[in-house]
Amino acid sequence: MRNRYRFLIPLALVSLMATSCASDTEGDGGAAGDYPRAETLYTGGTQWGPPSTWNPLDTGNYATGTVGLVYETLFLFEPQSGEYIPWLAESGEWVDDSTYELKLRQGVQWSDGEDFTADDVVFTVELGQIEGSTYGNLWEWLESAEAVDDHTVRFTFSQANYAQWANWLYFNAIVPEHIWSERSDEEILTGANEEPVGTGPYAYEAHDQDRQVWKKRDEWWATEALGHEVAPTYIVDVVNTSNEAALGQVLQGNIDMNNNFLPGVAQLVQGGYGVETYYPEEPYMLAANTAWLVPNTTKEPMDDPEFRKALSASIDMDEIVTNVYGGLVTEANPTGLLPAWEEYIDTEVVEEYATPRDPDVAKDILEEAGYEDTNNDGFVETPDGDPIDLTLIVPSGWTDWMESARVISESAEAVGIKVTAEFPEFNDLVDQRNSGEFDLVINNERQISNTPWTYYDYIFRLPVQEQQTTVNFGRYENEDAWELVGELDGVPVEDVEAVREVAGELQQIHLEEMPVIPLWYNGLWSQTSNTVWTNWPSSETDNNYLPSTWRGYFQLGSILMLTELEPAPEEE
Amino acid sequence: MRKYFGRKIFVYVLTFFAAVTINWMIPRLMPGDPIQSRLARASLTDAGAAEALYEYFNNMFGLDQPLWQQYLNFWVSLLQGDLGISIWNFPTPVTELIMGAVPYSLGLLLPSILLSWFVGNWFGAYAARSKWLDNTILPLGYVLTATPYMWLALLLAWSLGIVADLFPASGSYGLSLQPAFTWTFISSLLEHWFLPFLSLFLVALGGWAIGMRNMIIYELESEYSNYLQALGAPRRLIRRYAFRNAMLPQITGLAVQLGTVVAGALLTEIVFSYQGLGYLILQAIQNQDFFLLQGAFLFIVIGVLIANFIIDVVYVMVDPRVRVQMQGGAK
Numbered sequence: 001m002r003n004r005y006r007f008l009i010p011l012a013l014v015s016l017m018a019t020s021c022a023s024d025t026e027g028d029g030g031a032a033g034d035y036p037r038a039e040t041l042y043t044g045g046t047q048w049g050p051p052s053t054w055n056p057l058d059t060g061n062y063a064t065g066t067v068g069l070v071y072e073t074l075f076l077f078e079p080q081s082g083e084y085i086p087w088l089a090e091s092g093e094w095v096d097d098s099t100y101e102l103k104l105r106q107g108v109q110w111s112d113g114e115d116f117t118a119d120d121v122v123f124t125v126e127l128g129q130i131e132g133s134t135y136g137n138l139w140e141w142l143e144s145a146e147a148v149d150d151h152t153v154r155f156t157f158s159q160a161n162y163a164q165w166a167n168w169l170y171f172n173a174i175v176p177e178h179i180w181s182e183r184s185d186e187e188i189l190t191g192a193n194e195e196p197v198g199t200g201p202y203a204y205e206a207h208d209q210d211r212q213v214w215k216k217r218d219e220w221w222a223t224e225a226l227g228h229e230v231a232p233t234y235i236v237d238v239v240n241t242s243n244e245a246a247l248g249q250v251l252q253g254n255i256d257m258n259n260n261f262l263p264g265v266a267q268l269v270q271g272g273y274g275v276e277t278y279y280p281e282e283p284y285m286l287a288a289n290t291a292w293l294v295p296n297t298t299k300e301p302m303d304d305p306e307f308r309k310a311l312s313a314s315i316d317m318d319e320i321v322t323n324v325y326g327g328l329v330t331e332a333n334p335t336g337l338l339p340a341w342e343e344y345i346d347t348e349v350v351e352e353y354a355t356p357r358d359p360d361v362a363k364d365i366l367e368e369a370g371y372e373d374t375n376n377d378g379f380v381e382t383p384d385g386d387p388i389d390l391t392l393i394v395p396s397g398w399t400d401w402m403e404s405a406r407v408i409s410e411s412a413e414a415v416g417i418k419v420t421a422e423f424p425e426f427n428d429l430v431d432q433r434n435s436g437e438f439d440l441v442i443n444n445e446r447q448i449s450n451t452p453w454t455y456y457d458y459i460f461r462l463p464v465q466e467q468q469t470t471v472n473f474g475r476y477e478n479e480d481a482w483e484l485v486g487e488l489d490g491v492p493v494e495d496v497e498a499v500r501e502v503a504g505e506l507q508q509i510h511l512e513e514m515p516v517i518p519l520w521y522n523g524l525w526s527q528t529s530n531t532v533w534t535n536w537p538s539s540e541t542d543n544n545y546l547p548s549t550w551r552g553y554f555q556l557g558s559i560l561m562l563t564e565l566e567p568a569p570e571e572e
Numbered sequence: 573m574r575k576y577f578g579r580k581i582f583v584y585v586l587t588f589f590a591a592v593t594i595n596w597m598i599p600r601l602m603p604g605d606p607i608q609s610r611l612a613r614a615s616l617t618d619a620g621a622a623e624a625l626y627e628y629f630n631n632m633f634g635l636d637q638p639l640w641q642q643y644l645n646f647w648v649s650l651l652q653g654d655l656g657i658s659i660w661n662f663p664t665p666v667t668e669l670i671m672g673a674v675p676y677s678l679g680l681l682l683p684s685i686l687l688s689w690f691v692g693n694w695f696g697a698y699a700a701r702s703k704w705l706d707n708t709i710l711p712l713g714y715v716l717t718a719t720p721y722m723w724l725a726l727l728l729a730w731s732l733g734i735v736a737d738l739f740p741a742s743g744s745y746g747l748s749l750q751p752a753f754t755w756t757f758i759s760s761l762l763e764h765w766f767l768p769f770l771s772l773f774l775v776a777l778g779g780w781a782i783g784m785r786n787m788i789i790y791e792l793e794s795e796y797s798n799y800l801q802a803l804g805a806p807r808r809l810i811r812r813y814a815f816r817n818a819m820l821p822q823i824t825g826l827a828v829q830l831g832t833v834v835a836g837a838l839l840t841e842i843v844f845s846y847q848g849l850g851y852l853i854l855q856a857i858q859n860q861d862f863f864l865l866q867g868a869f870l871f872i873v874i875g876v877l878i879a880n881f882i883i884d885v886v887y888v889m890v891d892p893r894v895r896v897q898m899q900g901g902a903k
Contacts, residue, residue: 034748034749034750035747035748035749036748037748040748042747049660049661049855049859050661050664050669052658052661052662052663052664053662053663060610060611060612060613061610061613061662131621131624132621132624132625132628133621134621136621136624137621186628189625189628190625190628190629190662190663191663192663192664206750208672208751208847209669209672209673209847210743210744210845210847211747213750236747236748238743238747241742241841241842241845241851242842242843242845244726244729244843245741245742245842245843245844245845248729248730248733248734248741248742249741249742251734252733252734252737252740252741254740254742254747424603424604425602425603425604425858426604426609426858427602427603427604427605427606427608427609427858427859427860428602428603428604429604430604430605430608430609430612431603431604431605431608434608434612465623467608467622467623467626469608469611469612469622470612470622
């Protein structure tokens with residue numbers, strides 16, 4: 001028996017040697033491949049599982065780039081400049097208070113050669129009438145969409161919600177009627193759409209468990225119409241498995257742009273590892289969304305605005321910004337409005353109503369509102385004498401949020417509010433959050449957009465449902481505020497002054513009532529490498545587009561980032 | 573003989589039934605709701621839309637039925653070879669996901685388990701007889717087995733992958749390639765395979781070597797060895813007997829290892845971003861993908877049972893005691 005093993009050993013050694021020799025010849029990752037390195041852009045940070053659907057209407061799950069690279073929107077909204085850029089549409093305007101007329105670009109073709117026409121737009125808008133469509137609420141105030149001619153669409157509204165409409169126009173991708181009209185409602189909403197036919201600069205090339213590959217289309221309309229040309233011939237989007245792997249790929253130069261949160265990236269940027277971020281120094285990243293502490297306002301004592309203010313005042317934000325994030329984020333404005341919405345912040349209101357972040361202020365508020373430590377356990381009780389013992393939940397594994405939750409818990413306890421941080425699995429957390437069983441939760445599910453309406457819609461939306469799936473997780477009810485949100489929607493988006501006025505009133509309510517507590521601006525995480533591609537978006541160059549592949553961001557101008565990229569000069 | 577295997581097969585069928593039932597049940601006891609989380613990602617603007625979609629998905633996955641009905645449906649579709657559709661990776665069928673991952677897991681684990689077993693046993697057996705080997709290789713073996721796998725793997729990825737840049741530290745084949753039967757692709761596949769393989773090989777090696785060495789020493793000091801020695805039998809002969817006896821537990825160990833081979837190597841696949849079943853299982857748990865979990869566990873259960881069955885057969889051949897017992901039972 002022993003002899004039988006013996007002959008296997010050299011065999012094993014030979015096979016070991018063979019593999020190590022094979023790798024010597026190829027060095028790092030194979031220069032000769034199907035996608036030449038110099039023409040390929042490698043991205044990562046959006047896809048957390050194998051690409052499984054290319055359906056632009058499945059907004060939370062489509063493979064990275066489905067909307068943006070393949071399917072396109074009527075407009076882009078570029079938050080850095082605050083401009084709406086006509087894209088599939090050439091122009092659009094409100095003819096009167098209830099009519100919007102859209103002129104479409106001529107000469108745009110789908111990747112199968114069919115013309116893009118007004119019928120496609122009407123068809124796409126009408127998909128909102130399918131029950132379960134992501135933009136079903138559009139039809140609550142849109143009366144009809146009709147194709148006037150091949151390149152003109154007229155929309156008639158029962159109510160002019162300017163902000164939401166502008167948002168719809170740049171956020172939702174248009175799909176080809178000639179293909180989609182043959183599908184059932186279920187297939188339209190949830191089908192995988194394996195052979196995506198779009199108008200965009202890229203087409204499906206291949207996918208596997210760990211990647212999605214797109215290939216450039218030479219016939220992209222914008223090259224002729226606008227002089228835009230996307231630089232990479234191929235885009236390979238790599239599926240995330242872990243932060244370690246992502247970090248390794250960036251350091252090895254195998255990924256050109258990574259949109260993950262990578263802890264400690266500041267040291268890499270400063271340490272000369274060839275990794276760059278939007279700003280070369282703090283805060284390194286652009287702001288993408290606001291992280292809020294959401295109190296469940298249906299529970300005692302979170303139903304008391306004074307208590308919420310005290311909680312907000314107690315939080316040691318410096319500790320979170322400096323120690324948890326290492327300066328990668330900045331403390332949010334008291335209103336929580338993102339820097340992109342800075343012009344809508346009413347500084348007088350902020351000055352008058354904002355509660356300063358100061359433990360002493362927190363203690364004062366608690367005392368004044370009757371929260372006292374009656375049983376001498378070191379923590380305050382409610383004015384009725386009931387003990388307060390709150391739980392703050394963040395998803396397990398989200399290490400930066402877990403650390404922040406610990407800081408919040410410690411600083412709350414320092415002023416006498418008992419808060420315990422807990423880390424349930426994400427699904428469990430969603431369950432508690434949606435059904436309103438939680439005490440406190442950290443959330444950031446509203447991204448940067450064209451209008452602060454989306455921000456206030458998140459905070460104040462009524463009516464509260466049995467399951468709150470997307471907004472107002474704290475179940476805060478304030479009819480006046482919700483009415484103001486509607487009013488904000490009815491202000492034409494170009495009228496900054498009027499928007500600011502309504503937004504100012506909302507800011508006052510927010511600061512007085514504190515239904516959600518703004519914490520910090522979550523970064524638009526982006527780590528780029530200059531090995532193969534240069535001229536990345538940066539505060540130092542003219543390329544200031546948002547550096548992101550996240551879902552919903554190509555519409556925010558990220559697609560133009562691709563047209564600004566330049567191949568790195570050849571080394572040696 | 574027939575009675576022996578008949579009884580074995582009966583036990584296997586019973587185990588299969590119980591294991592599959594447990595696999596079906598446990599994911600459903602987890603807190604949370606996979607459909608809610610799926611919808612949460614979609615960030616629907618319309619509350620009504622969420623409700624309609626929730627109902628649609630719930631109905632489609634059959635999660636709106638009473639539990640006993642779900643359980644029956646599960647067996648019915650299982651017997652038809654249908655493992656359902658993944659919730660996490662909707663609308664990809666579970667079978668497709670698993671079939672895409674299994675070759676990578678097998679390709680990684682089979683060679684590493686077999687090679688580490690052969691090499692480990694060989695080293696162990698020699699070490700038991702050589703002071704020199706016992707003092708060098710064995711301590712190294714102890715260190716390797718005691719090393720937390722995660723740490724060793726990260727160390728390998730960092731040193732050989734990132735610092736020395738000899739091997740790619742992640743992925744299962746070059747990102748610039750498409751699977752094809754070409755030298756470029758195959759060499760890239762091997763190159764990406766090497767580090768995860770090495771990490772698994774090294775960690776398992778020490779264990780086998782230590783086990784074998786201890787067994788051999790134990791056997792050499794046992795009564796029958798002493799007796800043989802007293803009779804004046806040649807050392808070679810004694811060692812051969814000792815080796816044969818020492819092999820038995822090692823074979824069982826190998827079988828158990830091989831049985832779980834389809835489960836993939838979870839940590840390896842995560843550290844090296846290697847596509848395989850382990851990674852799928854982790855994702856399925858995190859996303860409460862009942863169907864993918866059931867499917868993956870089914871493979872593991874079948875794998876373990878088949879491996880055990882093979883061992884039962886092998887034992888009949890290599891262990892005379894089993895043979896005797898079997899004949900006794902057949903009387």
